[in-house]
Amino acid sequence: MALIVHKYGGTSMGSTERIRNVAKRVAKWARAGHQMVVVPSAMSGETNRLLGLAKELAPASHTDEYARELDMIASTGEQVSVGLLSIALQAEGMQAVSYAGWQVPVKTDSAYTKARIESIDDVKVRADLAAGKVVIITGFQGIDGAGNITTLGRGGSDTSAVAVAAAMKADECLIYTDVDGVYTTDPRIVPEARRLHTISFEEMLEMASLGSKVLQIRSVEFAGKYRVPLRVLSSFTPWDIPIDEEAKSGTLITFEEDEKMEQAVVSGIAFNRDEAKITVMGVPDKPGIAYQILGAVADANIDVDVILQNVSHDGRTDFSFTVHRNDYAKTVDLLNSKVIPALGAEKLVGDTKICKVSIVGIGMRSHAGVAATMFRALSEEGINIQMITTSEIKTSVVIDEKYMELAVRALHKSFDLDQEAG
């Protein structure tokens, strides 16, 4: 008998008929002898509907002031889901009980609309499990020290599920979603893309942060921190497939680098075209320039991704970084009006038509020449590399966005990702 956490997304909870299917699937697991905790999202569209009502009453530019109230409103979507799923399970003949985050309680800090989980009390949940009940807990939300409802931000239900699994020391956390696992790259771009049976959580973290939308990045961080085995699998398989088959489907995100793991050097190709590149040219090369440039950007609450500083020549250097495209205009204004005059830099050049393509693989740690293979593959396609940045298990390049699909396909092929690892 294992303790299993299931998480179902908004699409899986999208209608009473789908909720009934979720209940049948959970009942199958419970009848197989597992202790079950389920974390569902709000029914698809509901969170948008609720926040849309709030938006009609208050200008979007002032949402910070209303953040506490937005959480009061948005958290109800998941509360409806847990109640409905509990009824559906009871209609299936199971014992079930639902809890809102504050009832467990799931304690968070007070950062409304983007709160972080601090602790989860498992006493009630354990007692219910011991009494043979399926326990259903709202995703996405908790309660702060003063008794206010908080939410974790978009996609927060993944994080809730992993946090519950960590607190309960669950044997596995299964994230049911609308894809059937993690792929070597996006199958819409590379038809030969292959589902990975396992991936290390570090690789998953890079894949998630690089634009693979399967899991919310915070949930992967959480899983790594608390060593929660996490499985991503499809909620669109029939609910009554054999449980042995279902338990091995999808992709297992593991923190153990055991012998059985696929030994490919590169596990996947990630990419995104959400970023824009900014270069401050001709910066006098003195200590503190990175701080002078990026400090001002950070103060404006703009997140920076890739950062590069070239070696200087003639006492001047070029400083480049990328920001989200939505922040591009704001960043350029900020630099031109304040930072560049203060620094005595020559000029700013920017480009919004870029993309970032990355190879990710825990095997890169112990294999030389991986980056070289990447650069050769891109060179053979005539793709110019604008920026390069590396970490222990990832190499990213910034290139012209028109080459994105070409680059992803070339890299997928050159690392033999269409073949099962030997």
Next chain:
Amino acid sequence: MALIVHKYGGTSMGSTERIRNVAKRVAKWARAGHQMVVVPSAMSGETNRLLGLAKELAPASHTDEYARELDMIASTGEQVSVGLLSIALQAEGMQAVSYAGWQVPVKTDSAYTKARIESIDDVKVRADLAAGKVVIITGFQGIDGAGNITTLGRGGSDTSAVAVAAAMKADECLIYTDVDGVYTTDPRIVPEARRLHTISFEEMLEMASLGSKVLQIRSVEFAGKYRVPLRVLSSFTPWDIPIDEEAKSGTLITFEEDEKMEQAVVSGIAFNRDEAKITVMGVPDKPGIAYQILGAVADANIDVDVILQNVSHDGRTDFSFTVHRNDYAKTVDLLNSKVIPALGAEKLVGDTKICKVSIVGIGMRSHAGVAATMFRALSEEGINIQMITTSEIKTSVVIDEKYMELAVRALHKSFDLDQEAG
């Protein structure tokens, strides 16, 4: 400066535009120097939508088993309302904070879907009021001793508002609704029906229990018990009418029989056609027959309204009572199968085509001959009276339902209810 509680129904909260109007009205009161607590209902249609989803997942006949979950689900409607109203008030430049029932907390028993309020903690609310905030509290719901969400049943937001007003020792509780007050009878039946400026809470209790749908009866009981001055008024007046005018509009339900009260003998005519009449005929007249008949009915959770036992003749008597029409068939079955054989009664006769018409007035206490005036008026119209029952401030008759409108009009006229009291 007074402490005022406003309650707004689902129609008043029915769209973001209407919520904005509620916010403007509340802001007007706050700016006039009053401390404001607001109790809104769910947006109209929302509670039905939520319970409809639940119904799709579970057969309606088993709702008792799912009652805890129904409360989890239904309570979210009001939680959305308080959040939206708080945002609307903040957008008006007011300070505002919203609370779900469990946050105040509003403590109730554990009777899911029909819980009763046990206590309300006023510490948080007082602190917020002292800090200059408008406090918005969900209607309809609370928390039981074990931390479960409970709801008070349909119309429970009236009760919530009165209970909050009682706990806060508010100066007045204003119930904004879609009628502009309490009338001498239903204006759709008697066009001359007149709005009452004041009515005693005992009269209101009789009017409410007799089918006048203006206020939920439990809220009137609560107001009487805790001596909360209660005003029913329209939410459809423009929000910016002068506050002095608004404060005197509608109908004040008062517990003080002061000199200024309207001194009419009869304050209003109430009626309903929800009931059915059952007579057990030829019951052997022995001690305990009322218990034998009504005990069985009560055990089946059927509410009985009018009860009459005639004097016996030849050692046998007839025993009559009324039940809700929805319970009629069940009651007849129960009596025929079990009670009548055990009693040795002759037979049962029933009639679903009846109505009950009542005159209500605190003045009846000290005026003789009121019932006689009622009977004469009905007699002059040729209306046969089937049952009569009286209390200190009410006389009710059961008549053929086809005469209902005629009876109401005749009584309204014979007690001069179309004239302002002198």
